[in-house]
Amino acid sequence: MAQFGKRRAVEGGESHFSCVVFPTALTTLNGMGDLASLLKESWSLVEEHQDKVAGYFYARIFLKYPDLRDLFPVQMDVQRSRLLGAIVTAVQTLEDPERFDEYLRALGRDHRKFHVEPEHYEVVGGALIESMRAFAGEEWSIEYDQAWADAYAVIASKMLAGADADPNPPYWYGEVVAHERRSRDIAVFTVLPLQTLEYRAGQYLSLECPRYQPRLWRVYSPANAPRRDNTLDFHVRAVGAGWVSSALVRRMQVGDMVKLAAPMGSMTLDRRSTRDAVFVAGGTGLAPIKSLLEELTRYNRTRWVHVFFGAQTREDLYDLADLNRLAARYPWLSVVTACSDDPTFPGEQGYISDVVAKYGPWKEHDFFVSGSGRMVKATLKRLAELQVPSVRIKYDSFTD
Numbered sequence: 590m591a592q593f594g595k596r597r598a599v600e601g602g603e604s605h606f607s608c609v610v611f612p613t614a615l616t617t618l619n620g621m622g623d624l625a626s627l628l629k630e631s632w633s634l635v636e637e638h639q640d641k642v643a644g645y646f647y648a649r650i651f652l653k654y655p656d657l658r659d660l661f662p663v664q665m666d667v668q669r670s671r672l673l674g675a676i677v678t679a680v681q682t683l684e685d686p687e688r689f690d691e692y693l694r695a696l697g698r699d700h701r702k703f704h705v706e707p708e709h710y711e712v713v714g715g716a717l718i719e720s721m722r723a724f725a726g727e728e729w730s731i732e733y734d735q736a737w738a739d740a741y742a743v744i745a746s747k748m749l750a751g752a753d754a755d756p757n758p759p760y761w762y763g764e765v766v767a768h769e770r771r772s773r774d775i776a777v778f779t780v781l782p783l784q785t786l787e788y789r790a791g792q793y794l795s796l797e798c799p800r801y802q803p804r805l806w807r808v809y810s811p812a813n814a815p816r817r818d819n820t821l822d823f824h825v826r827a828v829g830a831g832w833v834s835s836a837l838v839r840r841m842q843v844g845d846m847v848k849l850a851a852p853m854g855s856m857t858l859d860r861r862s863t864r865d866a867v868f869v870a871g872g873t874g875l876a877p878i879k880s881l882l883e884e885l886t887r888y889n890r891t892r893w894v895h896v897f898f899g900a901q902t903r904e905d906l907y908d909l910a911d912l913n914r915l916a917a918r919y920p921w922l923s924v925v926t927a928c929s930d931d932p933t934f935p936g937e938q939g940y941i942s943d944v945v946a947k948y949g950p951w952k953e954h955d956f957f958v959s960g961s962g963r964m965v966k967a968t969l970k971r972l973a974e975l976q977v978p979s980v981r982i983k984y985d986s987f988t989d
């Protein structure tokens with residue numbers, strides 16, 4: 590497996606990593622504070638030229654290694670800064686590499702779906718430093734070079750270790766076996782993976798639909814607990830100008846093939862917990878909640894479970910019939926619905942975050958929250974006001 594060496598010198602503007610054994614913790618390189626401040630200081634030299642740095646970064650990679658262009662989405666204009674931005678964020682937040690160990694290992698496992706090979710890390714690391722150096726001007730120093738090389742190498746080695754240790758395939762093929770439009774913007778569809786795909790209720794998976802949006806991966810949460818027949822239901826909402834979601838909702842058909850990868854996420858049930866539970870879902874944020882509910886139906890006898898399901902209009906409460914069927918069947922389950930933009934809706938009026946607060950008290954409950962970034966943020970704020978301990982809250986935010 591490739592390992593990255595410390596950059597020894599700046600020669601003629603070309604970055605090259607010598608392949609010597611690399612330290613595995615930043616603490617062995619520099620004082621952590623020193624390294625962090627070097628990274629921040631140097632990034633501030635190029636920050637205002639981010640777009641140009643990104644353009645240069647990709648140009649360096651594709652010029653030197655044209656084959657790597659095939660790993661990236663066709664529409665590089667919209668996607669342009671995804672990788673560079675991600676690396677810069679990862680490097681800059683790396684104050685404590687061990688804290689991010691599991692995340693970086695998972696990221697490395699996940700990168701196999703992009704067809705990333707170990708040798709590509711060196712190429713990308715080199716292009717990263719060359720691009721920053723090109724735009725920083727004379728203030729760039731050899732210490733900055735070293736700091737980025739060191740930090741990047743720690744991240745890369747963790748990602749590579751994660752990729753190397755994963756016994757699973759980089760992705761699974763699956764066939765769409767059902768597809769139903771539930772509203773103008775929402776579809777519910779079912780995928781049958783061609784090989785067994787293990788995941789836990791509440792997790793999410795990456796999905797690519799090569800027929801309509803090749804090489805664009807997005808994450809979606811299966812809406813069912815693992816089944817014997819392996820099938821996975823997805824609830825997808827087409828967002829504004831969204832590339833992938835609109836294809837999944839409006840174009841995808843039964844018989845289409847998708848790729849699925851890397852189950853991730855920790856919004857899972859703790860079977861040892863005896864606390865009652867509250868599930869708060871906004872729109873298609875219902876998907877992982879439904880998966881968790883399905884798991885509970887398999888073993889729960891003792892916990893009261895309350896579901897709060899909110900959307901703008903009643904049309905967006907696209908799966909209410911099924912939810913009501915579950916509530917009718919399981920006496921421990923109750924469902925409260927709310928619309929924020931439908932004055933004649935007979936359930937609760939307003940944002941679901943506010944509606945939850947009208948019920949309660951909730952201080953002793955486990956919470957699971959899922960939906961758009963705005964909805965999740967508002968709900969977490971409300972729960973903090975209600976003094977729900979944050980350790981009892983698990984959440985997935987669909988947007989940053």
Ligand SMILES: Cc1cc2nc3c(=O)[nH]c(=O)nc-3n(C[C@H](O)[C@H](O)[C@H](O)COP(=O)(O)OP(=O)(O)OC[C@H]3O[C@@H](n4cnc5c(N)ncnc54)[C@H](O)[C@@H]3O)c2cc1C
Nearest residue numbers: 807808809810824825826828830831832833834873876987
């Ligand atoms: C952990 C996790 C689980 C998820 N599970 C689901 C799921 O089960 N069902 C589901 O429908 N989605 C889910 N998502 C969201 C999904 O991953 C995509 O982000 C979403 O489908 C948009 O992708 P796109 O390619 O269509 O949009 P992009 O082309 O990526 O974005 C286009 C534009 O839309 C904006 N945008 C992106 N997402 C949203 C949004 N949710 N609301 C409003 N504007 C947005 C972007 O900022 C951008 O301006 C999940 C996200 C995460 C992080």
Ligand code: HEM
Nearest residue numbers: 660661662668671672675676679703705709710713744745
């Ligand atoms: C330190 C090393 C790296 C880090 C921290 C990193 C991080 C990331 C992150 C967080 C994403 C977004 C993931 C997503 O949206 O699902 C991403 C996307 C991607 N990465 Fe990496 N990456 C690294 C190295 C590499 C390398 C070496 C390659 C090989 C060329 C690569 C290729 C890609 C591709 C093709 C994408 C998808 C781009 C897109 O959709 O626009 N990455 N990376």
